[in-house]
Amino acid sequence: MRYPIAIEIGTETTALGVVVPDLPGCFSAGDTLDEAVAGAEEAAAAWIDAALDAGHAIPAPSSLDAIRQNPDHAGWAFGVITLDAALLDDTVERVNITLPRRVLKRLDALEWMAGESRSGYIAHLTLEERRRDE
Structure with missing residues (x-):
C-alpha cells in the first residue's frame, strides 16, 4: 500500500517535515530526509492501527498528482511511502504458545x-x- 507524502524542506535551523495528507494529522520530521521519511512510515502505521482499533475506515491513498496540486503544499517536494498491507489484515490466525x-x-x-x-x-x-x- 503506497501513500503519497508531502515534504517540507528544512533549513539550517529547522528539520524537514513530512505529512501524509490522506491521513489527517499524520506527520513526521527529521534532520535528514531518510529520518523524516522513516518517521512518516512509522506515523502512518500507528495512525492506521489506531483508526482500526477505534473502528474507523482507512482512507484510500490519493494519487501523487492530486497531492502535488494542493496549494497548501506549494513549493514542497513529494514522494511516497510504502506500508505493509498486513496493517489492514484482521484475518484470525491460529498460534501455539508455550507458558509455564x-x-x-x-x-x-x-x-x-x-x-x-x-x-x-x-x-x-x-x-x-x-x-x-x-
Missing part, C-alpha cells in the same frame, strides 16, 4: 473473571497495553 503451568493457571483465572476466552483476553491485554504506550 503456573502462568497459564493465572491467565485462565483472569480470562474467566473477565468473561472472555483465553485468546480474546490476550488480544484485549495487547490492545490495552498499546493504548497505554500512546
Whole structure:
C-alpha cells in the first residue's frame, strides 16, 4: 500500500517535515530526509492501527498528482511511502504458545473473571497495553 507524502524542506535551523495528507494529522520530521521519511512510515502505521482499533475506515491513498496540486503544499517536494498491507489484515490466525503451568493457571483465572476466552483476553491485554504506550 503506497501513500503519497508531502515534504517540507528544512533549513539550517529547522528539520524537514513530512505529512501524509490522506491521513489527517499524520506527520513526521527529521534532520535528514531518510529520518523524516522513516518517521512518516512509522506515523502512518500507528495512525492506521489506531483508526482500526477505534473502528474507523482507512482512507484510500490519493494519487501523487492530486497531492502535488494542493496549494497548501506549494513549493514542497513529494514522494511516497510504502506500508505493509498486513496493517489492514484482521484475518484470525491460529498460534501455539508455550507458558509455564503456573502462568497459564493465572491467565485462565483472569480470562474467566473477565468473561472472555483465553485468546480474546490476550488480544484485549495487547490492545490495552498499546493504548497505554500512546
